[in-house]
């Protein structure tokens with residue numbers, strides 16, 4: 001715990017320390033230029049080199065096929081909730097959404113401003129604690145696309161499979177991207193904000209198959225038109241240069257860790273350790289269907305909710321910070337993205353075990369007094 005805390009924030013989230021150290025060392029003088037990354041033009045050859053290198057590293061790490069464009073955009077994943085229908089849904093078309101939690105629900109609501117939305121699966125009746133069974137979905141036969149959120153960051157529920165569909169598949173991977181290998185060729189479009197597994201906020205990446213580029217509605221803002229963004233090399237206007245640069249360093253760090261296969265193995269172990277501790281306890285519980293639990297956002301509650309505040313205070317005293325659940329659902333949440341080392345999760349589990357022992361000891365003492 002070299003910085004004094006383990007930070008379980010859901011995003012912006014902790015970044016690998018070697019990356020932060022490198023940023024610090026280069027911050028006042030990039031490559032002997034006497035200028036900082038935040039002081040140079042996005043049109044300079046130095047930045048062009050960084051931009052190009054970041055894209056090639058991303059392509060290598062994710063094994064992105066040749067016929068996909070990689071777009072570096074702004075506005076967060078939330079702006080893609082509008083950009084996707086504007087680019088992919090012709091006027092009068094129907095689009096399918098799988099609503100499995102907070103973010104896919106927001107995405108479906110935004111798309112309804114532009115086209116007819118069919119909620120092909122609704123996890124609401126399951127309280128967003130499980131992914132509805134594909135056998136019960138009701139997709140449209142000619143949907144322009146089927147959209148879903150691979151992982152619901154707030155609810156802590158995740159698809160353990162790629163949704164079966166004949167339509168172009170659109171995935172919001174904001175909180176799972178780069179957490180393990182994926183087969184990009186199964187998707188029409190993948191988008192994600194950078195601020196969880198890739199770098200600072202401000203950068204949103206869209207990976208889109210060529211045949212889905214070029215059909216934007218005429219009223220689409222130029223900055224959201226995938227064809228225009230692609231044509232300009234993602235430089236229609238000033239891009240978030242600093243976030244783009246840090247993303248490149250994080251990708252190089254991922255490669256140095258052994259790539260996504262090694263990272264995925266580590267992430268799976270971290271999740272198993274934490275869920276194992278929750279399941280084996282009398283004080284903590286996780287209500288998500290065990291087949292659909294998020295690898296990256298572990299939500300949990302205390303069987304006595306009145307103890308949650310004390311848990312948070314004592315955890316923070318022990319250097320375990322940002323464990324409060326999202327304000328919309330409460331409870332607790334540990335986000336364990338790539339940069340969270342196994343020791344961070346082990347330390348959290350030790351704290352949880354000790355907290356439980358003390359709380360149950362107090363309760364037993366009270367019962368017998």
Ligand code: PMP
Pocket residue numbers: 011075076077078079103149151152153154172173174175193
């Ligand atoms: N989708 C998912 C799955 C998310 O986790 C988030 C952010 N937490 C968003 C969308 C919204 O992202 P942004 O704040 O970048 O717009």
